[in-house]
Amino acid sequence: MSRSARLAPTVAPSLRTLTVALSLTLTLGLTACSGTGGVHATSGSAGVGDPYFPKSGNGGYDVTHYDLTPAYTPDTSDTSETRDSATAPTLTASATVTARATTPLSTFDLDFQGMKVNSLTVDGKKASWTRSGQELKVRPSAALRKGRTFRTTVHYSGTPETITDPDGSDEGWRPTADGALALGEPTGSMAWFPGNDHPSDKATYDITITVPKGLQAFSNGELRSETTTGTARATTYSWHTPQPMATYLATVAIGHYDITRTTTRNGLPVYVAVDPQEAAASRKVLARLPEIMEWEEYNFGPYPFSSTGAIVDRGGDAGYALETQNRPFFPGAPDTATLVHELAHQWYGDSVTxxxxxxxxxxxxxxxxxxxxxxxxxxxxxxxxxxxxxxxxxxxxxxxxxxxxxxxxxxxxxxxxxxxxxxxxxxxxxxxxxxxxxxxxxxxxxxxxxxxxxxxxxxxxxxxxxxxxxxxxxxxxxxxxxxxxxxxxxxxxxx
Missing domain, CATH: 1.10.390.10 (Neutral Protease Domain 2)
Known part of the structure; x- marks a missing residue:
């Protein structure tokens, strides 16, 4: 994160209506236990006891993969690109996450703030749940044995939240002039998907985003496919992150972008998305990205990920730059020092978390x-x-x-x-x-x-x-x- 950018004044955005489909499936290890015997299970803790964010994260399981598939639909009644006329967004979605039970579990928690849970299953079987603040407590139909995997599917909808940090900055799901932006440090990821929202639990990701035709959707990792369907008038972007990533580094950027896809001299894929309003101001500094990557590899060692790049949105879309994994986010054209800073985080913060x-x-x-x-x-x-x-x-x-x-x-x-x-x-x-x-x-x-x-x-x-x-x-x-x-x-x- 760039401190100077983080402390810059933020513009409080009005909300734009959106619809996103998101269902979250967790694959954790499941062994059935009858009510009369088998697994002696306990409740996983709500929070991992972080000294500054004690409610963040959860005990009893270790997530290894998230598969999120949000679908975004803006408010068709508002064709303006000014946030002053935007209205409150809504979300619906599907996703899959894989993890492992680290202790026998009768219940476990997910971090998830806001929005309505419509249904929830554990390994395909209906499970009960309760909510309190950011905690979504799940009770599967049978206890989960230590060391095995189990699958949880959450269907939900509603208005995603923008979360205000203790330092006064905003994160979570942020409506922008022409789309939306998800930023997660330190606790904003729970605003747009349920999970184990603490840096100590890293996982791989598949994020498949469907948006109206004409919009682009950027995320972490590498683009596996881009498919446009004529009947639905929508485009689906499938992004895959094969290396472990903390929840706070996951991002989604939806809007109109000038997109370039190149490679460095050693063949590393480079994905860059720039809001057209920032293209001219960003061109010179972003052209140095391959040079900076080569310099950082020389000084810090082999690059730890399978692609790099950047996302540059409008200056008012956030008040800080952030080291979102594979392609850092910048609110407006960055200077060279800020680009160096956020790319260095790929080693220190993103890989070593x-x-x-x-x-x-x-x-x-x-x-x-x-x-x-x-x-x-x-x-x-x-x-x-x-x-x-x-x-x-x-x-x-x-x-x-x-x-x-x-x-x-x-x-x-x-x-x-x-x-x-x-x-x-x-x-x-x-x-x-x-x-x-x-x-x-x-x-x-x-x-x-x-x-x-x-x-x-x-x-x-x-x-x-x-x-x-x-x-x-x-x-x-x-x-x-x-x-x-x-x-x-x-x-x-x-x-």
Whole structure:
């Protein structure tokens, strides 16, 4: 995520009517248990106990695949492309998700906020459910045995919600001038599909989107097919994400786009969708995407996914850029630094994903330091000069922004409202620069490339990172860095 873009003022959109069909099927492992014996089961927890979002995620199962098939129909009574005349949207849908029971389950929860559940089955059999806030509690007809898979199908409809984060920014399902946009960090995915909405549970995805003919639909992964039916006057786009992805990184962008499909020099597919209003302003920077990818692979190691690209929508469609997997989202034409930042997240955040939201600096500190390294390699300030300016308090134009760098330790944000604040970004990058100065350039690049390789497509936390650094640089003393820079309160006494 780009902090500067995240903190930009958002435009509160009026809602456009839409219809989307979405049915969610979860394949989790099922073994029947009679009411008189067999499986001794318990209820899966509602929430995984995240320190900042305790209700997010659920216990008792591990999702391995989502198959979502939303169908979008705008309000035919409103042909205007201005959000002032848009009306409230509705959704209906079908989808399939595969996962594994990690404990015997009599009930389990899905994160799902808003909209009406019309029917629900577990492995083809009707199941009962109750709702409370963001929790959809499912009781299958028979207990689920540990280690087996089971399938849950949810049919639902209604008005999808735009969720306001603790920091005041908006996510979830966002109506736009000519379509819709789904953004999920940190908890917005539950607004448009039921699931295990926490970064600790990653899965592969198939997202098949049907839209009226004339609109395009972009999502994560690779486009498997694009089919237009004359009778239905609709086009279906089937996107496949073969590598694991956290729910907050799933996206759908529906609207009118200028679309290009190319490859990098090593054959990596590149999908780029740009709103026509942003095409001219975006052209020059997006032309550098293959160059940036090549530079990041050189510095961070092999690219962890099977395609790359970008989605550029209108500036008012969101107030922040986001590292949606395979193709980051940008509200308006990005500058080069922001493109470098969001693409770096594909290694740090998307492939190596934090275990909890407390570990956000492992996403944002790395992506911010990527900006410093790019500037250093392209005739800008060196990373040392940027570090020194931040320490002296001369980096930002506003003294309040300079002071904010020291508001809290990057490894322990003060609350959910502050996980995207400056210490997570700038001071997180300063921690990495301190490591680089301690071990030297050769060992530093071994560390950051090895970190990305060791935890590729997995989850890690701050303790994992500090242990990895110490293992990779035996004989070096990191006590001051961890104590004063990573976990320490206030400005360290020495730069």
């Amino acid at each position: 934090p275990k909890t939201w407390r570990d956000m600096w492992l996403n944002e500190g790395f992506a911010t330091y990527a900006e410093w390294l790019w500037a250093e390699d392209h005739d800008g300030d060196t990373a040392q000069q940027t570090f020194d300016a931040l320490y002296r308090g001369t980096y930002f134009d506003d003294k309040a922004d300079d002071d904010a760098v020291w508001a809290f330790p990057p490894a322990t944000p003060t609350s959910a409202a502050h996980i995207s604040d400056s210490p997570v970004y700038e001071r997180g990058a300063m921690v990495l620069h301190k490591i680089r100065r301690t071990v030297g350039d050769a060992r530093f690049y071994d560390i950051i490339q090895g970190w990305a390789a060791t935890h590729r497509h997995g989850n890690a936390d701050t303790a994992d990172f500090t242990a990895y650094v110490e293992k990779m640089a035996p004989g070096k003393d990191f006590t001051e860095i961890w104590k004063d820079w990573l976990y320490g309160h206030g400005k360290p006494a020495r730069p």
